[in-house]
Amino acid sequence: MATKSGIFWVTWANAHAQNSSRIVDLVEPFRSDAKAFIAALGAAGARVDVTATKRSARRAYLFHWSWKIALGKCPASSATSMPGVDILWDHGNEAASRRGAQEMVTGFSLAVPPTSINPPSLTSNHIAGRAIDMDITWTSTINIKDKNATNVAITFIPDVNANTRLHAVGASYGVRKLVTDAPHWSHDGH
């Protein structure tokens, strides 16, 4: 029997639909590509701090629909279903449905930005296991080996989005920078 939307699903997601920051949870060949790139960074003396790898599709589903229903972007009856998530979005009246969804938005801390028209996404490279968020830092200039074992001298700059030499080394491993999001690298740059 389906369970109505509400805070229950926050607890459920935190137990059964967690995101990962482990490289092993990425899919091949991106997993091996990311490991090789990070190994090269480490060997050169860079510090790499991975904060997100594979994100749960079920969690994203709960984020997406709770956000849209709570903010009144769509009626609860328009929510799609997802295998393994037996949630009842439509409580029978729209006000109750929105209250249930709002409990989830608050519980998931999704109320940012509350006036945005852009909901959490149902699909992404993170959800597919083909993206990684990481901070890469070092001091001054280091030599990082690209996939062809060529040393590339790269100077640290705080804005990683602007460090095109680092992007090129990452790309040689199949790990491509998305320049709108500082920590984000993926198999295709999206």
Add this chain to the structure above:
Amino acid sequence: MATRTLMVLVMAVSCGCRSQEKATADSTPLEMRVGWVAGSCVATANNNLTAGSPITVVSLDEKSSIVDGRIVGRATSGETCPALLQDRRKQNEARWSFYELKLSAAVDLGIGVTGSPTFVQGGIDLTGDGAPEKFTRCSTSEGVSFRVWAGTPYQGMPIWSGYYYLGYDTESNCPS
């Protein structure tokens, strides 16, 4: 199939409610004066703001406005500062210092200018050329991009940019 609507907030601030102030030279680098605001919290590269310091926030919400406020002190918790919630704190703290704000009106998202910015016809002049800057925000793949432009938004380079990492995937609407 859901229709994806492109909406990017661009704001040249109207300051009809304020008297124009005489321009004052502020030698503080721009990156030390400007920060992005989420709720009652500002993220800035300036690690030395003190309680009581003035801040002017350009609200980039659906109804844009200018909001006055003051620095309350360091922000330390996700309860007062959404950027410090557990799923996004590490990334945001790696780049910014966070301060809690007391604002004269609620702001969801905006760009703050500390100190006493120069008001000119049409907005705030940060460069001293007498022309108002344009303030924008848009959604990236997993965050919010804030920018200040001396010229036409999204053409050339912004004079300041900030990034709020949300910790989950969003539907991007930033112009490429």
